[in-house]
């Protein structure tokens with residue numbers, strides 16, 4: 001039986017409120033739980049901004065907008081027309097991108113554990129936002145041999161003829177490495193059935209050199225307790241990130257640093273190096289290119 005990771009789900013209310021407060025969301029995704037969690041987290045956030053030059057919220061905004069940018073380029077420049085956002089929570093991305101890329105015939109599938117998926121589906125349905133091109137489905141990335149497993153969902157609910165891009169945001173650091181790399185390996189396998197397959201994820205690595213690493217470890221321990229999960233920082237440097245995704249079966253991996261997007265995207269700039277990365281993985285190497 002799969003492990004139950006539903007203890008993580010409430011964190012989606014917090015991030016949903018961050019997107020809303022920064023003008024990145026849509027009114028019908030605002031939730032009272034999000035407001036409460038956000039206000040409760042403010043004192044810690046202010047302290048981190050004062051002492052470290054940027055806190056959790058800064059990095060949330062950095063990762064969110066960088067993922068949006070890479071997604072836009074995949075649609076407009078490479079013709080990806082099927083997006084699956086796993087662990088979507090209250091992210092507004094599905095609503096915004098399905099509308100924005102209607103002319104490109106974009107199909108946007110949001111996916112989450114059944115409880116969170118039901119809530120998202122109800123909110124979108126009440127706002128009249130669901131149709132054939134924008135759906136919310138149930139998935140459990142840890143489950144196998146059940147109708148909501150990765151393999152069953154990808155085999156039964158997606159169009160195999162479309163270039164497919166999978167997103168996870170705010171998910172992978174809630175699991176220890178053996179667990180999440182098991183998911184990555186299964187994801188690389190299912191993505192190979194499409195004409196092109198890309199996987200985008202944010203990632204908080206275990207950077208020993210970073211002056212905030214001790215603070216990050218305290219935060220990690222508190223988050224693990226609150227979510228009943230094995231919060232972990234994955235990989236010590238960029239080479240290890242690339243090797244880890246290569247071992248999971250991805251052909252090409254590119255690591256995006258927030259600093260490369262300062263002045264390019266409207267992301268907050270922090271005084272110290274950012275701790276978050278966005279990792280772009282492809283299952284097929286373009287002709288003439290290797291990892």
Ligand SMILES: C[S@@+](CC[C@H](N)C(=O)[O-])C[C@H]1O[C@@H](n2cnc3c(N)ncnc32)[C@H](O)[C@@H]1O
Nearest residue numbers: 005009011012015087088089116140141169170
């Ligand atoms: C931190 S929230 C991120 C939500 C959203 N991606 C965002 O950035 O605002 C983590 C999400 O992971 C989902 N989740 C937890 N365990 C999962 C699993 N085994 N399979 C799929 N989703 C899961 C939770 O329900 C929750 O929506």
